[in-house]
Amino acid sequence: MNDTDLQYEIVGDEDGFRALQHEWDDLWARAHGRYDQAFRVCWLAWRHVAKPRGRKLRCIVGREKGRMVMVWPLVTHKRYLWTYMVPLSPEAGDYTSVLMEGGPSAPTLVAGAWHAVCHRCKADFVHLPYMNEGIELYQLASCEPHVVHASRHDSWLAKLREETDWDAYCNSLGTMYRKKPGARERRLAKEGQVAVRVIDPSDALEIASIVDWMLEWKRAWGDRVDKRGEWVDSPLFRNFLVDLLGTAQGQAMARLVVVSLDGKPIAALVVSLGNPCATAIIAGFDAEYGKFGLGSIVVEHGVKWAFEQGFDLDFGVGSEHFKPYWSRGNVSTAWTLQIVNTRWGLLAVHGKRTARELMKWVSPLRRLASMQGRVSRRY
Structure with a gap:
Protein backbone atom coordinates (compact mmCIF):
# COMPACT_ATOMS: atom_id res chain seq x y z
CA MET A 1 0.00 0.00 0.00
CA PRO A 145 5.34 15.73 23.60
CA HIS A 146 2.46 16.97 25.76
CA VAL A 147 0.91 13.96 27.51
CA VAL A 148 -0.53 15.55 30.66
CA HIS A 149 -2.21 12.45 32.10
CA ALA A 150 -1.37 8.74 31.86
CA SER A 151 -2.90 5.97 33.96
CA ARG A 152 -2.29 2.24 33.71
CA HIS A 153 -4.97 -0.46 33.90
CA ASP A 154 -5.09 -4.26 33.83
CA SER A 155 -7.29 -5.77 31.11
CA TRP A 156 -8.50 -9.39 31.18
CA LEU A 157 -9.44 -11.80 28.39
CA ALA A 158 -10.73 -15.40 28.67
CA LYS A 159 -9.54 -17.37 25.63
CA LEU A 160 -12.56 -19.66 25.55
CA ARG A 161 -12.10 -20.68 21.92
CA GLU A 162 -9.07 -22.66 23.03
CA GLU A 163 -11.34 -24.78 25.27
CA THR A 164 -13.22 -27.84 24.02
CA ASP A 165 -15.00 -29.08 27.15
CA TRP A 166 -16.81 -26.85 29.65
CA ASP A 167 -16.45 -29.17 32.66
CA ALA A 168 -12.75 -29.71 31.99
CA TYR A 169 -12.23 -25.96 31.71
CA CYS A 170 -14.03 -25.31 35.01
CA ASN A 171 -12.06 -28.04 36.76
CA SER A 172 -8.81 -26.44 35.58
CA LEU A 173 -9.62 -23.11 37.23
CA GLY A 174 -9.28 -24.11 40.85
CA THR A 175 -11.32 -22.11 43.35
CA MET A 176 -12.34 -18.48 43.82
CA TYR A 177 -13.00 -17.55 47.44
CA ARG A 178 -12.66 -21.30 48.17
CA LYS A 179 -15.53 -22.15 45.81
CA LYS A 180 -15.42 -24.02 42.51
CA PRO A 181 -17.77 -23.15 39.61
CA GLY A 182 -21.33 -24.24 40.35
CA ALA A 183 -20.96 -24.34 44.14
CA ARG A 184 -22.61 -20.98 44.80
CA GLU A 185 -25.56 -21.80 42.58
CA ARG A 186 -26.10 -25.11 44.40
CA ARG A 187 -26.16 -23.22 47.68
CA LEU A 188 -28.66 -20.70 46.29
CA ALA A 189 -30.88 -23.54 45.05
CA LYS A 190 -31.53 -24.51 48.68
CA GLU A 191 -33.48 -21.23 48.99
CA GLY A 192 -35.89 -22.00 46.15
CA GLN A 193 -36.09 -22.68 42.43
CA VAL A 194 -33.17 -21.15 40.52
CA ALA A 195 -33.55 -20.39 36.82
CA VAL A 196 -31.07 -18.90 34.38
CA ARG A 197 -32.30 -17.42 31.11
CA VAL A 198 -30.98 -15.48 28.16
CA ILE A 199 -33.74 -12.98 27.39
CA ASP A 200 -35.15 -13.05 23.86
CA PRO A 201 -34.07 -9.84 22.06
CA SER A 202 -37.63 -9.35 20.81
CA ASP A 203 -39.02 -9.06 24.36
CA ALA A 204 -38.69 -5.29 24.68
CA LEU A 205 -40.74 -4.93 27.86
CA GLU A 206 -38.77 -7.50 29.84
CA ILE A 207 -35.47 -6.12 28.61
CA ALA A 208 -36.39 -2.59 29.71
CA SER A 209 -37.65 -3.82 33.08
CA ILE A 210 -34.55 -5.86 33.89
CA VAL A 211 -32.17 -3.13 32.69
CA ASP A 212 -33.92 -0.71 35.06
CA TRP A 213 -33.59 -3.18 37.94
CA MET A 214 -29.98 -3.92 37.10
CA LEU A 215 -28.99 -0.25 37.08
CA GLU A 216 -30.81 0.27 40.38
CA TRP A 217 -28.85 -2.66 41.87
CA LYS A 218 -25.65 -1.23 40.38
CA ARG A 219 -26.27 2.17 41.96
CA ALA A 220 -26.85 0.59 45.37
CA TRP A 221 -23.66 -1.47 45.03
CA GLY A 222 -21.70 1.63 43.96
CA ASP A 223 -22.90 3.51 47.04
CA ARG A 224 -21.80 0.64 49.31
CA VAL A 225 -18.30 0.36 47.88
CA ASP A 226 -17.90 4.06 46.99
CA LYS A 227 -17.43 3.22 43.31
CA ARG A 228 -20.18 4.89 41.30
CA GLY A 229 -19.66 5.98 37.71
CA GLU A 230 -21.61 8.87 36.24
CA TRP A 231 -23.07 6.57 33.57
CA VAL A 232 -24.93 4.47 36.17
CA ASP A 233 -27.26 7.42 36.87
CA SER A 234 -27.63 8.39 33.23
CA PRO A 235 -30.98 7.79 31.48
CA LEU A 236 -29.00 8.16 28.23
CA PHE A 237 -26.88 5.11 29.05
CA ARG A 238 -30.01 3.23 30.13
CA ASN A 239 -31.64 3.85 26.75
CA PHE A 240 -28.44 2.80 24.99
CA LEU A 241 -28.47 -0.54 26.83
CA VAL A 242 -32.14 -1.20 26.07
CA ASP A 243 -31.66 -0.68 22.34
CA LEU A 244 -28.37 -2.58 22.35
CA LEU A 245 -30.21 -5.63 23.69
CA GLY A 246 -33.36 -5.33 21.60
CA THR A 247 -34.41 -5.55 17.97
CA ALA A 248 -36.42 -2.32 17.74
CA GLN A 249 -33.58 -0.50 15.95
CA GLY A 250 -32.15 -3.50 14.07
CA GLN A 251 -30.08 -6.49 15.10
CA ALA A 252 -29.47 -6.91 18.82
CA MET A 253 -25.74 -6.61 19.55
CA ALA A 254 -25.81 -8.06 23.08
CA ARG A 255 -27.65 -10.54 25.26
CA LEU A 256 -29.11 -10.24 28.74
CA VAL A 257 -28.36 -13.18 31.07
CA VAL A 258 -30.72 -13.27 34.06
CA VAL A 259 -30.67 -15.38 37.24
CA SER A 260 -34.04 -15.74 38.97
CA LEU A 261 -35.09 -17.22 42.31
CA ASP A 262 -38.69 -18.45 42.44
CA GLY A 263 -39.42 -16.36 39.35
CA LYS A 264 -37.90 -13.14 40.76
CA PRO A 265 -34.87 -11.69 38.89
CA ILE A 266 -32.01 -11.31 41.34
CA ALA A 267 -28.93 -10.91 39.08
CA ALA A 268 -28.24 -9.94 35.47
CA LEU A 269 -25.34 -9.56 33.08
CA VAL A 270 -25.13 -7.83 29.70
CA VAL A 271 -22.66 -9.54 27.36
CA SER A 272 -22.07 -8.55 23.74
CA LEU A 273 -22.06 -10.74 20.69
CA GLY A 274 -18.60 -11.74 19.53
CA ASN A 275 -16.76 -11.34 16.27
CA PRO A 276 -15.40 -13.68 17.65
CA CYS A 277 -14.51 -11.86 20.91
CA ALA A 278 -17.47 -10.93 23.13
CA THR A 279 -17.40 -8.31 25.90
CA ALA A 280 -18.86 -8.43 29.41
CA ILE A 281 -20.48 -4.98 29.58
CA ILE A 282 -22.25 -4.59 32.91
CA ALA A 283 -23.66 -6.76 35.70
CA GLY A 284 -25.87 -6.12 38.70
CA PHE A 285 -27.44 -8.12 41.51
CA ASP A 286 -29.92 -7.77 44.37
CA ALA A 287 -27.99 -7.02 47.57
CA GLU A 288 -30.63 -8.90 49.58
CA TYR A 289 -29.10 -12.13 48.25
CA GLY A 290 -25.52 -10.89 48.20
CA LYS A 291 -24.29 -13.57 50.63
CA PHE A 292 -24.89 -16.17 47.91
CA GLY A 293 -22.33 -14.64 45.58
CA LEU A 294 -24.85 -13.63 42.91
CA GLY A 295 -22.26 -11.70 40.94
CA SER A 296 -20.15 -14.83 40.63
CA ILE A 297 -23.17 -16.92 39.62
CA VAL A 298 -24.32 -14.63 36.82
CA VAL A 299 -20.77 -14.09 35.53
CA GLU A 300 -20.27 -17.86 35.42
CA HIS A 301 -23.35 -18.23 33.23
CA GLY A 302 -22.20 -15.37 31.03
CA VAL A 303 -18.87 -17.13 30.52
CA LYS A 304 -20.67 -20.38 29.76
CA TRP A 305 -22.90 -18.63 27.21
CA ALA A 306 -19.86 -17.16 25.46
CA PHE A 307 -18.17 -20.60 25.47
CA GLU A 308 -21.24 -22.22 23.91
CA GLN A 309 -21.38 -19.53 21.21
CA GLY A 310 -17.72 -20.07 20.33
CA PHE A 311 -16.59 -16.63 21.57
CA ASP A 312 -13.65 -15.45 23.61
CA LEU A 313 -14.74 -13.11 26.41
CA ASP A 314 -13.17 -9.76 27.29
CA PHE A 315 -13.84 -8.65 30.87
CA GLY A 316 -12.47 -5.16 30.31
CA VAL A 317 -10.28 -3.29 32.77
CA GLY A 318 -10.44 -3.59 36.52
CA SER A 319 -9.23 -5.50 39.55
CA GLU A 320 -12.29 -7.60 40.42
CA HIS A 321 -11.29 -11.13 41.43
CA PHE A 322 -13.45 -12.92 38.89
CA LYS A 323 -11.54 -11.39 35.98
CA PRO A 324 -8.15 -13.07 36.52
CA TYR A 325 -9.96 -16.21 37.66
CA TRP A 326 -12.01 -16.84 34.51
CA SER A 327 -9.27 -15.54 32.24
CA ARG A 328 -6.67 -17.81 33.87
CA GLY A 329 -4.53 -14.75 34.52
CA ASN A 330 -4.45 -13.71 30.86
CA VAL A 331 -3.80 -10.00 31.42
CA SER A 332 -2.65 -7.15 29.22
CA THR A 333 -1.99 -3.51 29.96
CA ALA A 334 -4.24 -0.65 28.87
CA TRP A 335 -3.53 3.06 29.23
CA THR A 336 -5.66 6.16 29.52
CA LEU A 337 -3.94 9.21 28.06
CA GLN A 338 -4.83 12.87 27.86
CA ILE A 339 -2.83 14.88 25.37
CA VAL A 340 -2.57 18.61 24.83
CA ASN A 341 -2.89 19.27 21.10
CA THR A 342 -2.77 23.08 20.71
CA ARG A 343 -1.04 26.11 22.20
CA TRP A 344 -4.41 27.21 23.54
CA GLY A 345 -4.60 23.89 25.39
CA LEU A 346 -1.09 24.36 26.75
CA LEU A 347 -2.13 27.76 28.06
CA ALA A 348 -4.91 26.08 30.05
CA VAL A 349 -2.49 23.52 31.50
CA HIS A 350 0.09 26.13 32.46
CA GLY A 351 -2.61 28.35 33.92
CA LYS A 352 -3.93 25.50 36.07
CA ARG A 353 -0.44 24.64 37.29
CA THR A 354 0.27 28.28 38.11
CA ALA A 355 -2.99 28.52 40.05
CA ARG A 356 -2.07 25.42 42.09
CA GLU A 357 1.37 26.85 42.88
CA LEU A 358 -0.17 30.14 43.96
CA MET A 359 -2.57 28.30 46.25
CA LYS A 360 0.39 26.61 47.94
CA TRP A 361 1.69 30.07 48.84
CA VAL A 362 -1.65 31.73 49.57
CA SER A 363 -3.13 29.02 51.84
CA PRO A 364 -0.47 29.32 54.59
CA LEU A 365 -0.74 33.12 54.46
CA ARG A 366 -4.52 32.88 54.85
CA ARG A 367 -4.15 30.55 57.83
CA LEU A 368 -1.58 32.91 59.41
CA ALA A 369 -3.83 35.93 58.86
CA SER A 370 -6.76 34.04 60.36
CA MET A 371 -4.72 33.09 63.44
CA GLN A 372 -3.51 36.69 63.89
CA GLY A 373 -7.09 37.91 63.62
CA ARG A 374 -8.25 35.49 66.34
CA VAL A 375 -5.36 36.55 68.59
CA SER A 376 -6.05 40.27 68.14
CA ARG A 377 -9.77 39.76 68.93
CA ARG A 378 -8.86 37.78 72.03
CA TYR A 379 -6.72 40.66 73.41
Whole structure:
Protein backbone atom coordinates (compact mmCIF):
# COMPACT_ATOMS: atom_id res chain seq x y z
CA MET A 1 0.00 0.00 0.00
CA ASN A 2 1.39 3.40 -0.99
CA ASP A 3 0.60 6.54 0.96
CA THR A 4 -0.66 8.07 -2.28
CA ASP A 5 -3.32 5.36 -2.49
CA LEU A 6 -4.80 6.48 0.84
CA GLN A 7 -7.30 9.24 1.46
CA TYR A 8 -8.73 10.36 4.78
CA GLU A 9 -12.03 12.15 5.26
CA ILE A 10 -13.66 13.49 8.40
CA VAL A 11 -17.41 12.88 8.50
CA GLY A 12 -19.08 15.45 10.73
CA ASP A 13 -22.79 15.19 9.92
CA GLU A 14 -25.32 12.57 10.96
CA ASP A 15 -26.54 11.74 7.45
CA GLY A 16 -22.99 11.20 6.22
CA PHE A 17 -22.28 9.05 9.26
CA ARG A 18 -25.36 6.90 8.68
CA ALA A 19 -24.42 6.47 5.02
CA LEU A 20 -21.23 4.65 6.07
CA GLN A 21 -23.14 1.68 7.50
CA HIS A 22 -22.86 -0.81 4.62
CA GLU A 23 -19.10 -0.29 4.11
CA TRP A 24 -18.54 -0.17 7.87
CA ASP A 25 -20.37 -3.47 8.43
CA ASP A 26 -18.26 -5.13 5.73
CA LEU A 27 -15.03 -3.82 7.27
CA TRP A 28 -16.09 -4.89 10.78
CA ALA A 29 -16.81 -8.43 9.59
CA ARG A 30 -13.55 -8.94 7.70
CA ALA A 31 -11.42 -7.20 10.34
CA HIS A 32 -13.01 -9.18 13.22
CA GLY A 33 -13.85 -5.96 14.97
CA ARG A 34 -14.73 -5.63 18.63
CA TYR A 35 -18.29 -5.12 19.79
CA ASP A 36 -17.74 -1.41 20.43
CA GLN A 37 -16.32 -0.94 16.90
CA ALA A 38 -19.53 -2.14 15.19
CA PHE A 39 -21.51 0.48 13.32
CA ARG A 40 -24.76 -0.32 15.13
CA VAL A 41 -23.12 0.11 18.55
CA CYS A 42 -21.52 3.41 17.51
CA TRP A 43 -24.81 4.59 16.00
CA LEU A 44 -26.67 3.87 19.24
CA ALA A 45 -23.91 5.61 21.21
CA TRP A 46 -24.33 8.64 18.97
CA ARG A 47 -28.13 8.76 19.05
CA HIS A 48 -28.59 7.94 22.74
CA VAL A 49 -25.53 9.44 24.45
CA ALA A 50 -23.29 11.73 22.40
CA LYS A 51 -25.89 13.69 20.43
CA PRO A 52 -28.16 14.44 23.44
CA ARG A 53 -25.08 15.67 25.32
CA GLY A 54 -24.24 18.13 22.55
CA ARG A 55 -21.21 16.30 21.16
CA LYS A 56 -20.12 16.93 17.55
CA LEU A 57 -19.21 14.10 15.20
CA ARG A 58 -15.66 13.73 13.94
CA CYS A 59 -15.57 10.31 12.30
CA ILE A 60 -12.27 9.63 10.52
CA VAL A 61 -12.55 7.35 7.49
CA GLY A 62 -9.56 5.97 5.62
CA ARG A 63 -9.95 4.75 2.03
CA GLU A 64 -7.62 2.95 -0.30
CA LYS A 65 -8.56 3.72 -3.90
CA GLY A 66 -12.08 4.52 -2.70
CA ARG A 67 -12.52 1.38 -0.56
CA MET A 68 -13.00 1.83 3.19
CA VAL A 69 -10.08 0.24 5.04
CA MET A 70 -10.19 2.18 8.33
CA VAL A 71 -12.76 3.97 10.49
CA TRP A 72 -12.35 5.73 13.82
CA PRO A 73 -15.49 7.43 15.23
CA LEU A 74 -14.74 10.38 17.50
CA VAL A 75 -16.67 13.31 18.94
CA THR A 76 -15.75 16.73 20.30
CA HIS A 77 -17.27 18.81 23.05
CA LYS A 78 -16.61 22.16 24.70
CA ARG A 79 -15.45 22.57 28.28
CA TYR A 80 -15.27 26.22 29.13
CA LEU A 81 -13.12 27.78 26.37
CA TRP A 82 -11.45 24.57 25.22
CA THR A 83 -12.39 21.77 22.82
CA TYR A 84 -11.95 18.15 23.88
CA MET A 85 -11.91 15.15 21.55
CA VAL A 86 -12.94 11.70 22.81
CA PRO A 87 -13.93 8.40 21.18
CA LEU A 88 -17.59 8.01 20.27
CA SER A 89 -18.92 5.60 22.90
CA PRO A 90 -21.61 5.30 25.58
CA GLU A 91 -18.94 6.71 27.93
CA ALA A 92 -19.02 3.74 30.29
CA GLY A 93 -15.48 2.41 30.27
CA ASP A 94 -15.05 1.26 26.67
CA TYR A 95 -11.70 0.71 25.00
CA THR A 96 -10.14 3.12 22.52
CA SER A 97 -9.15 1.49 19.23
CA VAL A 98 -9.25 1.99 15.47
CA LEU A 99 -11.22 -0.41 13.26
CA MET A 100 -9.04 -1.34 10.31
CA GLU A 101 -7.76 -4.14 8.16
CA GLY A 102 -4.75 -5.82 9.71
CA GLY A 103 -1.43 -6.67 8.16
CA PRO A 104 1.64 -4.61 7.29
CA SER A 105 -0.48 -1.58 6.31
CA ALA A 106 -1.81 -1.11 9.86
CA PRO A 107 0.89 1.34 11.05
CA THR A 108 0.35 3.50 7.95
CA LEU A 109 -3.43 3.56 8.45
CA VAL A 110 -3.17 4.52 12.12
CA ALA A 111 -0.52 7.16 11.45
CA GLY A 112 -2.80 8.79 8.87
CA ALA A 113 -5.75 8.73 11.28
CA TRP A 114 -3.64 10.19 14.11
CA HIS A 115 -2.38 12.96 11.83
CA ALA A 116 -5.99 13.82 10.98
CA VAL A 117 -6.85 14.01 14.69
CA CYS A 118 -3.92 16.24 15.55
CA HIS A 119 -3.95 18.57 12.53
CA ARG A 120 -7.43 18.62 11.03
CA CYS A 121 -9.88 18.30 13.94
CA LYS A 122 -8.58 21.33 15.89
CA ALA A 123 -9.16 19.88 19.36
CA ASP A 124 -7.23 21.44 22.24
CA PHE A 125 -7.18 18.16 24.20
CA VAL A 126 -7.42 14.55 23.06
CA HIS A 127 -8.63 12.08 25.70
CA LEU A 128 -8.05 8.38 24.92
CA PRO A 129 -9.33 5.91 27.55
CA TYR A 130 -8.20 2.30 27.87
CA MET A 131 -5.82 1.79 24.93
CA ASN A 132 -4.08 -1.56 24.83
CA GLU A 133 -0.37 -0.81 24.96
CA GLY A 134 0.30 -3.26 22.15
CA ILE A 135 -1.62 -1.37 19.48
CA GLU A 136 -0.16 1.13 17.02
CA LEU A 137 -2.38 3.95 18.29
CA TYR A 138 -0.89 3.75 21.77
CA GLN A 139 2.63 3.79 20.37
CA LEU A 140 1.87 7.03 18.51
CA ALA A 141 -0.15 8.78 21.20
CA SER A 142 2.26 7.97 24.04
CA CYS A 143 5.13 9.60 22.12
CA GLU A 144 3.36 12.95 21.87
CA PRO A 145 5.34 15.73 23.60
CA HIS A 146 2.46 16.97 25.76
CA VAL A 147 0.91 13.96 27.51
CA VAL A 148 -0.53 15.55 30.66
CA HIS A 149 -2.21 12.45 32.10
CA ALA A 150 -1.37 8.74 31.86
CA SER A 151 -2.90 5.97 33.96
CA ARG A 152 -2.29 2.24 33.71
CA HIS A 153 -4.97 -0.46 33.90
CA ASP A 154 -5.09 -4.26 33.83
CA SER A 155 -7.29 -5.77 31.11
CA TRP A 156 -8.50 -9.39 31.18
CA LEU A 157 -9.44 -11.80 28.39
CA ALA A 158 -10.73 -15.40 28.67
CA LYS A 159 -9.54 -17.37 25.63
CA LEU A 160 -12.56 -19.66 25.55
CA ARG A 161 -12.10 -20.68 21.92
CA GLU A 162 -9.07 -22.66 23.03
CA GLU A 163 -11.34 -24.78 25.27
CA THR A 164 -13.22 -27.84 24.02
CA ASP A 165 -15.00 -29.08 27.15
CA TRP A 166 -16.81 -26.85 29.65
CA ASP A 167 -16.45 -29.17 32.66
CA ALA A 168 -12.75 -29.71 31.99
CA TYR A 169 -12.23 -25.96 31.71
CA CYS A 170 -14.03 -25.31 35.01
CA ASN A 171 -12.06 -28.04 36.76
CA SER A 172 -8.81 -26.44 35.58
CA LEU A 173 -9.62 -23.11 37.23
CA GLY A 174 -9.28 -24.11 40.85
CA THR A 175 -11.32 -22.11 43.35
CA MET A 176 -12.34 -18.48 43.82
CA TYR A 177 -13.00 -17.55 47.44
CA ARG A 178 -12.66 -21.30 48.17
CA LYS A 179 -15.53 -22.15 45.81
CA LYS A 180 -15.42 -24.02 42.51
CA PRO A 181 -17.77 -23.15 39.61
CA GLY A 182 -21.33 -24.24 40.35
CA ALA A 183 -20.96 -24.34 44.14
CA ARG A 184 -22.61 -20.98 44.80
CA GLU A 185 -25.56 -21.80 42.58
CA ARG A 186 -26.10 -25.11 44.40
CA ARG A 187 -26.16 -23.22 47.68
CA LEU A 188 -28.66 -20.70 46.29
CA ALA A 189 -30.88 -23.54 45.05
CA LYS A 190 -31.53 -24.51 48.68
CA GLU A 191 -33.48 -21.23 48.99
CA GLY A 192 -35.89 -22.00 46.15
CA GLN A 193 -36.09 -22.68 42.43
CA VAL A 194 -33.17 -21.15 40.52
CA ALA A 195 -33.55 -20.39 36.82
CA VAL A 196 -31.07 -18.90 34.38
CA ARG A 197 -32.30 -17.42 31.11
CA VAL A 198 -30.98 -15.48 28.16
CA ILE A 199 -33.74 -12.98 27.39
CA ASP A 200 -35.15 -13.05 23.86
CA PRO A 201 -34.07 -9.84 22.06
CA SER A 202 -37.63 -9.35 20.81
CA ASP A 203 -39.02 -9.06 24.36
CA ALA A 204 -38.69 -5.29 24.68
CA LEU A 205 -40.74 -4.93 27.86
CA GLU A 206 -38.77 -7.50 29.84
CA ILE A 207 -35.47 -6.12 28.61
CA ALA A 208 -36.39 -2.59 29.71
CA SER A 209 -37.65 -3.82 33.08
CA ILE A 210 -34.55 -5.86 33.89
CA VAL A 211 -32.17 -3.13 32.69
CA ASP A 212 -33.92 -0.71 35.06
CA TRP A 213 -33.59 -3.18 37.94
CA MET A 214 -29.98 -3.92 37.10
CA LEU A 215 -28.99 -0.25 37.08
CA GLU A 216 -30.81 0.27 40.38
CA TRP A 217 -28.85 -2.66 41.87
CA LYS A 218 -25.65 -1.23 40.38
CA ARG A 219 -26.27 2.17 41.96
CA ALA A 220 -26.85 0.59 45.37
CA TRP A 221 -23.66 -1.47 45.03
CA GLY A 222 -21.70 1.63 43.96
CA ASP A 223 -22.90 3.51 47.04
CA ARG A 224 -21.80 0.64 49.31
CA VAL A 225 -18.30 0.36 47.88
CA ASP A 226 -17.90 4.06 46.99
CA LYS A 227 -17.43 3.22 43.31
CA ARG A 228 -20.18 4.89 41.30
CA GLY A 229 -19.66 5.98 37.71
CA GLU A 230 -21.61 8.87 36.24
CA TRP A 231 -23.07 6.57 33.57
CA VAL A 232 -24.93 4.47 36.17
CA ASP A 233 -27.26 7.42 36.87
CA SER A 234 -27.63 8.39 33.23
CA PRO A 235 -30.98 7.79 31.48
CA LEU A 236 -29.00 8.16 28.23
CA PHE A 237 -26.88 5.11 29.05
CA ARG A 238 -30.01 3.23 30.13
CA ASN A 239 -31.64 3.85 26.75
CA PHE A 240 -28.44 2.80 24.99
CA LEU A 241 -28.47 -0.54 26.83
CA VAL A 242 -32.14 -1.20 26.07
CA ASP A 243 -31.66 -0.68 22.34
CA LEU A 244 -28.37 -2.58 22.35
CA LEU A 245 -30.21 -5.63 23.69
CA GLY A 246 -33.36 -5.33 21.60
CA THR A 247 -34.41 -5.55 17.97
CA ALA A 248 -36.42 -2.32 17.74
CA GLN A 249 -33.58 -0.50 15.95
CA GLY A 250 -32.15 -3.50 14.07
CA GLN A 251 -30.08 -6.49 15.10
CA ALA A 252 -29.47 -6.91 18.82
CA MET A 253 -25.74 -6.61 19.55
CA ALA A 254 -25.81 -8.06 23.08
CA ARG A 255 -27.65 -10.54 25.26
CA LEU A 256 -29.11 -10.24 28.74
CA VAL A 257 -28.36 -13.18 31.07
CA VAL A 258 -30.72 -13.27 34.06
CA VAL A 259 -30.67 -15.38 37.24
CA SER A 260 -34.04 -15.74 38.97
CA LEU A 261 -35.09 -17.22 42.31
CA ASP A 262 -38.69 -18.45 42.44
CA GLY A 263 -39.42 -16.36 39.35
CA LYS A 264 -37.90 -13.14 40.76
CA PRO A 265 -34.87 -11.69 38.89
CA ILE A 266 -32.01 -11.31 41.34
CA ALA A 267 -28.93 -10.91 39.08
CA ALA A 268 -28.24 -9.94 35.47
CA LEU A 269 -25.34 -9.56 33.08
CA VAL A 270 -25.13 -7.83 29.70
CA VAL A 271 -22.66 -9.54 27.36
CA SER A 272 -22.07 -8.55 23.74
CA LEU A 273 -22.06 -10.74 20.69
CA GLY A 274 -18.60 -11.74 19.53
CA ASN A 275 -16.76 -11.34 16.27
CA PRO A 276 -15.40 -13.68 17.65
CA CYS A 277 -14.51 -11.86 20.91
CA ALA A 278 -17.47 -10.93 23.13
CA THR A 279 -17.40 -8.31 25.90
CA ALA A 280 -18.86 -8.43 29.41
CA ILE A 281 -20.48 -4.98 29.58
CA ILE A 282 -22.25 -4.59 32.91
CA ALA A 283 -23.66 -6.76 35.70
CA GLY A 284 -25.87 -6.12 38.70
CA PHE A 285 -27.44 -8.12 41.51
CA ASP A 286 -29.92 -7.77 44.37
CA ALA A 287 -27.99 -7.02 47.57
CA GLU A 288 -30.63 -8.90 49.58
CA TYR A 289 -29.10 -12.13 48.25
CA GLY A 290 -25.52 -10.89 48.20
CA LYS A 291 -24.29 -13.57 50.63
CA PHE A 292 -24.89 -16.17 47.91
CA GLY A 293 -22.33 -14.64 45.58
CA LEU A 294 -24.85 -13.63 42.91
CA GLY A 295 -22.26 -11.70 40.94
CA SER A 296 -20.15 -14.83 40.63
CA ILE A 297 -23.17 -16.92 39.62
CA VAL A 298 -24.32 -14.63 36.82
CA VAL A 299 -20.77 -14.09 35.53
CA GLU A 300 -20.27 -17.86 35.42
CA HIS A 301 -23.35 -18.23 33.23
CA GLY A 302 -22.20 -15.37 31.03
CA VAL A 303 -18.87 -17.13 30.52
CA LYS A 304 -20.67 -20.38 29.76
CA TRP A 305 -22.90 -18.63 27.21
CA ALA A 306 -19.86 -17.16 25.46
CA PHE A 307 -18.17 -20.60 25.47
CA GLU A 308 -21.24 -22.22 23.91
CA GLN A 309 -21.38 -19.53 21.21
CA GLY A 310 -17.72 -20.07 20.33
CA PHE A 311 -16.59 -16.63 21.57
CA ASP A 312 -13.65 -15.45 23.61
CA LEU A 313 -14.74 -13.11 26.41
CA ASP A 314 -13.17 -9.76 27.29
CA PHE A 315 -13.84 -8.65 30.87
CA GLY A 316 -12.47 -5.16 30.31
CA VAL A 317 -10.28 -3.29 32.77
CA GLY A 318 -10.44 -3.59 36.52
CA SER A 319 -9.23 -5.50 39.55
CA GLU A 320 -12.29 -7.60 40.42
CA HIS A 321 -11.29 -11.13 41.43
CA PHE A 322 -13.45 -12.92 38.89
CA LYS A 323 -11.54 -11.39 35.98
CA PRO A 324 -8.15 -13.07 36.52
CA TYR A 325 -9.96 -16.21 37.66
CA TRP A 326 -12.01 -16.84 34.51
CA SER A 327 -9.27 -15.54 32.24
CA ARG A 328 -6.67 -17.81 33.87
CA GLY A 329 -4.53 -14.75 34.52
CA ASN A 330 -4.45 -13.71 30.86
CA VAL A 331 -3.80 -10.00 31.42
CA SER A 332 -2.65 -7.15 29.22
CA THR A 333 -1.99 -3.51 29.96
CA ALA A 334 -4.24 -0.65 28.87
CA TRP A 335 -3.53 3.06 29.23
CA THR A 336 -5.66 6.16 29.52
CA LEU A 337 -3.94 9.21 28.06
CA GLN A 338 -4.83 12.87 27.86
CA ILE A 339 -2.83 14.88 25.37
CA VAL A 340 -2.57 18.61 24.83
CA ASN A 341 -2.89 19.27 21.10
CA THR A 342 -2.77 23.08 20.71
CA ARG A 343 -1.04 26.11 22.20
CA TRP A 344 -4.41 27.21 23.54
CA GLY A 345 -4.60 23.89 25.39
CA LEU A 346 -1.09 24.36 26.75
CA LEU A 347 -2.13 27.76 28.06
CA ALA A 348 -4.91 26.08 30.05
CA VAL A 349 -2.49 23.52 31.50
CA HIS A 350 0.09 26.13 32.46
CA GLY A 351 -2.61 28.35 33.92
CA LYS A 352 -3.93 25.50 36.07
CA ARG A 353 -0.44 24.64 37.29
CA THR A 354 0.27 28.28 38.11
CA ALA A 355 -2.99 28.52 40.05
CA ARG A 356 -2.07 25.42 42.09
CA GLU A 357 1.37 26.85 42.88
CA LEU A 358 -0.17 30.14 43.96
CA MET A 359 -2.57 28.30 46.25
CA LYS A 360 0.39 26.61 47.94
CA TRP A 361 1.69 30.07 48.84
CA VAL A 362 -1.65 31.73 49.57
CA SER A 363 -3.13 29.02 51.84
CA PRO A 364 -0.47 29.32 54.59
CA LEU A 365 -0.74 33.12 54.46
CA ARG A 366 -4.52 32.88 54.85
CA ARG A 367 -4.15 30.55 57.83
CA LEU A 368 -1.58 32.91 59.41
CA ALA A 369 -3.83 35.93 58.86
CA SER A 370 -6.76 34.04 60.36
CA MET A 371 -4.72 33.09 63.44
CA GLN A 372 -3.51 36.69 63.89
CA GLY A 373 -7.09 37.91 63.62
CA ARG A 374 -8.25 35.49 66.34
CA VAL A 375 -5.36 36.55 68.59
CA SER A 376 -6.05 40.27 68.14
CA ARG A 377 -9.77 39.76 68.93
CA ARG A 378 -8.86 37.78 72.03
CA TYR A 379 -6.72 40.66 73.41
